[in-house]
Amino acid sequence: MRIMISADMEGATGVTWTADVEAGTEPWQRFRKMFTRDVNACVEGLFAGGASDVLVNEAHSSQRNVLLEELDGRARMLTGRHKPLSMMQGIDSGVDGVVFLGYHAAAGLDGVLSHTYLPNQITGVWLDGVRASEGRLNSALAAEHGVPVLLVTGDDLTCADAAEYDPDAGTVAVKECVSRYAAICTPPAVTATMITDAARRAMARAGRFAGAVAGHRIEVEFGAAHLAAAAAVVPTVDQLDVRRVGFDAASMTDAMKAFKVVTAIASGAVEGSYG
Numbered sequence: 001m002r003i004m005i006s007a008d009m010e011g012a013t014g015v016t017w018t019a020d021v022e023a024g025t026e027p028w029q030r031f032r033k034m035f036t037r038d039v040n041a042c043v044e045g046l047f048a049g050g051a052s053d054v055l056v057n058e059a060h061s062s063q064r065n066v067l068l069e070e071l072d073g074r075a076r077m078l079t080g081r082h083k084p085l086s087m088m089q090g091i092d093s094g095v096d097g098v099v100f101l102g103y104h105a106a107a108g109l110d111g112v113l114s115h116t117y118l119p120n121q122i123t124g125v126w127l128d129g130v131r132a133s134e135g136r137l138n139s140a141l142a143a144e145h146g147v148p149v150l151l152v153t154g155d156d157l158t159c160a161d162a163a164e165y166d167p168d169a170g171t172v173a174v175k176e177c178v179s180r181y182a183a184i185c186t187p188p189a190v191t192a193t194m195i196t197d198a199a200r201r202a203m204a205r206a207g208r209f210a211g212a213v214a215g216h217r218i219e220v221e222f223g224a225a226h227l228a229a230a231a232a233v234v235p236t237v238d239q240l241d242v243r244r245v246g247f248d249a250a251s252m253t254d255a256m257k258a259f260k261v262v263t264a265i266a267s268g269a270v271e272g273s274y275g
């Protein structure tokens with residue numbers, strides 16, 4: 001059983017603030033240790049539940065956050081940027097399950113450090129008409145490849161979101177959202193046990209199913225008009241409203257690649273503190 005962990009940082013144990021997840025800051029140096037501990041707790045549980053191979057795909061920002069020197073020796077890690085499938089690179093490699101670790105709530109909704117891809121410039125993403133978190137987008141991609149989502153960890157609102165897009169996935173709430181920048185946090189020694197137990201149990205659902213390729217529509221709403229205009233320059237992307245764009249794709253894989261292009265173009269159009 002080969003399992004992949006897509007590891008994001010905003011939903012890691014203890015993380016509540018911008019600097020906690022920004023490379024180079026003192027809080028980041030502290031929290032990357034807690035993030036690594038969450039990852040190791042998950043690796044432990046997956047092997048205990050029958051996994052034979054675990055690939056950790058770093059999914060946060062620079063994708064250079066987890067400490068390789070502290071990673072469980074049985075796991076391997078994909079680290080660094082510029083991967084065609086981004087957070088989900090490796091989902092098409094024949095894995096038997098995926099874990100969304102350290103995930104967070106969607107852009108425009110309540111939740112600790114809530115966002116979808118861009119930290120602040122996107123105010124909403126809709127997949128086939130339903131408001132979508134990164135978890136919802138990535139679960140649709142996993143489904144296309146016949147890969148079950150085994151477990152989702154993050155704040156309590158991330159878990160509630162997961163229960164909507166995949167009611168069968170296990171969840172672990174490592175913190176309770178109080179605001180976008182505040183949470184009631186459970187200490188790492190306790191969350192590690194919770195994650196290990198949940199990952200071990202979640203392995204019961206591992207095993208590929210027949211994936212189905214289907215067309216999908218994604219719409220993106222930005223916080224400023226010029227970002228939508230910049231994104232609409234991409235062929236196949238239509239400007240729907242002053243701050244909203246949309247596009248259709250023949251598969252979820254193509255939809256996510258197009259979404260990656262849209263976010264890259266829009267982030268390139270951000271101008272200083274006016275956004």
Ligand SMILES: [Zn+2]
Binds near residue numbers: 008009010060103134
């Ligand atoms: Zn994220």
